[in-house]
Amino acid sequence: MVSFFDQPAEVTRFKLVHAVWRRQRMEVLPGVAPVALLLARTDDTVVGLTDVRGYPNGFVFLLRLRWALVADRYEQLPWPFPDWGSPDPLDGDLFPEELLRFGVQFADGRRVTNMDRYPFVPEDLPPDQPVLVEGGGVGSEGGRLGRGAFWDLELAVQPLPPPGPLAFVCAWPGRGIPESRVEIDAKLILDAAAAARPFFAEVRS
Amino acid sequence: MSPRELAWPCTNELPGMAPVAVILARTEETVVAVTGIRAYPAGFGFTLHLRLRNLDPRQRREFWPFPELGRHRGPEWPDEVLRLTIEFANGRSVSTLDAPPGGSEAPDPAQPMLSSGPGTGMAVSGSFRDRWVWDMDYRVRPLPPPGPLAFICVWPERGIPSSRLEVDGAAIRDAAGAAVTLWSDDPYCSQDCGQE
Numbered sequence: 084m085v086s087f088f089d090q091p092a093e094v095t096r097f098k099l100v101h102a103v104w105r106r107q108r109m110e111v112l113p114g115v116a117p118v119a120l121l122l123a124r125t126d127d128t129v130v131g132l133t134d135v136r137g138y139p140n141g142f143v144f145l146l147r148l149r150w151a152l153v154a155d156r157y158e159q160l161p162w163p164f165p166d167w168g169s170p171d172p173l174d175g176d177l178f179p180e181e182l183l184r185f186g187v188q189f190a191d192g193r194r195v196t197n198m199d200r201y202p203f204v205p206e207d208l209p210p211d212q213p214v215l216v217e218g219g220g221v222g223s224e225g226g227r228l229g230r231g232a233f234w235d236l237e238l239a240v241q242p243l244p245p246p247g248p249l250a251f252v253c254a255w256p257g258r259g260i261p262e263s264r265v266e267i268d269a270k271l272i273l274d275a276a277a278a279a280r281p282f283f284a285e286v287r288s
Numbered sequence: 289m290s291p292r293e294l295a296w297p298c299t300n301e302l303p304g305m306a307p308v309a310v311i312l313a314r315t316e317e318t319v320v321a322v323t324g325i326r327a328y329p330a331g332f333g334f335t336l337h338l339r340l341r342n343l344d345p346r347q348r349r350e351f352w353p354f355p356e357l358g359r360h361r362g363p364e365w366p367d368e369v370l371r372l373t374i375e376f377a378n379g380r381s382v383s384t385l386d387a388p389p390g391g392s393e394a395p396d397p398a399q400p401m402l403s404s405g406p407g408t409g410m411a412v413s414g415s416f417r418d419r420w421v422w423d424m425d426y427r428v429r430p431l432p433p434p435g436p437l438a439f440i441c442v443w444p445e446r447g448i449p450s451s452r453l454e455v456d457g458a459a460i461r462d463a464a465g466a467a468v469t470l471w472s473d474d475p476y477c478s479q480d481c482g483q484e
Contacts, residue, residue, distance in 0.1 A: 109421050112321050112337065115307035121468060129470050131302040133326065136309075147302060151471050231471075233299045278309060282319040282339045 092206035100216050104239050107138045114278030116271040118144075122253050123263040127151040127231075130183070130253050130260065137275030141241035146185065150231040163234060163255075164197055164217075180257035187213065187240050190247025190269060195240065214241045243276055244269040301328050304466030306459045308334070312441050313451035317342050320370070320441050320448065325455070327463035331429035336372065340420040340446070348420055353443070356384045356404050367445035374400055374428055377435025377457055382428070403427045431464055432457035 113136035120132040131147035148163055163183040165173060178184070178198050186196030195213040204214065216239050249269040254262040303326035313320040317340060324334030343351065353370040365371070365385060375381040382400035395401065404426050436454040 108423075109339070109419060112309055112311065112319075113323065115305070115309045115323055117305050117307045119303060119305045119463075119466060121302065124470075129302070131468070133303055133305055135305075136323070149299065149470055275307070275309075282311075282321065282337075283314075283341070 093203045096204050096206055096208065100214055100241065103140055103241065104143075104216065107140060110281055110283075111138055111279050112282055113138050113143070114275030116142075116275040118267060118271055120251065120265050120267070122251055122265050123255070123260045125259050128255065128258040128260060130185075130255070130263075132251055132265075135272060135275065137243070137272050137277070138279050139243075139276060141239055141243055142272050142276065143237060143239045146234075146236040146238055148183065148234045148236065150233070152231050161232070164236065182255075182257070184252075184254040185238075186252045187215065187244075188250040188252060189213065189244045190249065191245050196252075211242060213244075215239070216241075243273060246270060246273065300470050302468040302470065303328050303333070304463035306332075306455075306463035308455050310439075310453055310455070312439055312453045313443070313448045315447050318443065318446040318448060320443070320451070322439055322453070325460055325463070327431070327460050328467050329431075329464055329469075331427060331431055332460050332464070333425060333427045336424045336426060338370070338420070338422045338424070341418065343418045343420050345418065348418060351420055354384070354404065354424065356402075369443075370446075371442040372426075373438075373440040374402060375438040375440060376400060376432045377437065378433050397430065400432075401429045431461055434458040434461065 116135040116137060118133070118135040122130040122132055124130075127150065129147070129149040129151075131149070132144055133147060134143075134145040136143045150161070161181070163181075164185075165178070165182060173179070184196065184198060186194055186198075188194035193211070193213055195215045197215060199215070204212075208214075217237065246269055248266040249272065250264050250266045252262065252264045254260060306325045306327050308325050309321070309323045311319060311321045319337070319339040321337040321339075322334050323337065324332070326333040338353070340351075351368070353368055355365060355369045355371075369385075371383060371385055373381055373383040380398065380400055382402045384402065384404070386402070404424055435457050437457040437460065438452055438454045440450060440452045442448065442450050
């Protein structure tokens with residue numbers, strides 16, 4: 084029987100994904116991976132990635148976006164991602180060139196991108212299918228960068244990748260960045276995740 | 289410039305990473321931990337993680353342990369305040385309790401400076417056993433010399449005596465060597481950015 088207050092299944096999954104990260108952030112000291120990547124660079128745009136932290140159920144990182152020039156100093160800071168607060172942020176339109184395409188691919192071929200409308204996913208999505216969400220601890224921030232601007236976006240991926248190459252892929256047609264791919268050894272993240280530990284676990288009364 | 293007004297790190301730099309994730313102090317109800325470290329040509333940044341549990345609801349509502357950002361004023365600091373000190377191998381140090389340098393004199397560039405923020409946190413009750421959670425970013429300038437770099441904290445109200453933890457200053461300097469300056473001709477970036 085359908086309840087008067089039943090929510091769509093995809094919204095339920097959205098809440099579950101965020102609940103995992105909220106609890107991990109409160110309860111687990113992550114391990115830190117020695118990773119600092121320059122994913123793409125043009126004369127006026129940079130996509131970097133740092134602050135990779137491993138948790139038991141996935142990993143978090145900062146995607147660092149830099150604009151060298153913003154023509155109008157009073158121009159509103161451009162937001163480079165689709166609106167993650169909505170299951171259908173583009174309202175059926177094509178993914179605009181002004182937005183950054185970003186994704187992660189595991190060694191076994193599984194992948195997730197910010198074009199997948201994750202974490203608004205079907206309730207029956209296999210648990211090993213990677214999910215990409217915003218948030219997880221450090222927080223996103225943006226502002227002016229001299230004549231330009233910046234966004235540091237904190238993103239989280241569930242679950243952990245398998246051993247082998249882990250690829251970070253981006254493309255930004257509106258900023259002149261073709262598809263760019265940088266691979267690291269997933270062991271760096273797996274080692275960081277193995278080093279994660281509960282904040283309070285070893286305390287004895 | 290005040291230690292609480294550091295313009296650094298400039299967003300014109302992508303940092304190198306010196307991986308650190310350590311628990312600086314821990315009791316039954318309090319954890320102080322450090323992760324990072326983001327290394328730049330002119331200094332480094334880290335995240336301070338505070339986890340408190342079993343807080344009285346009234347205490348949780350008023351709780352604010354950051355002396356550099358709070359309503360507290362020295363020189364008599366309340367026990368609620370967390371004292372955090374960064375000490376270089378050459379003996380120089382800076383603390384969250386330090387008063388801003390006075391007058392118009394330029395600060396000694398070799399003297400460590402400390403600045404905090406941004407931070408994110410939350411107070412949680414109910415099934416989370418009345419927790420108080422905060423992650424605060426800190427920035428330190430300049431880079432530490434080779435040798436041990438010490439994080440020292442004291443938190444009287446939380447039952448934490450002087451607790452010291454050392455990391456390798458040389459590893460942070462090595463990571464700073466991997467930092468990337470994005471645009472060398474940005475006139476809005478000061479020398480604090482580490483540009484020549």
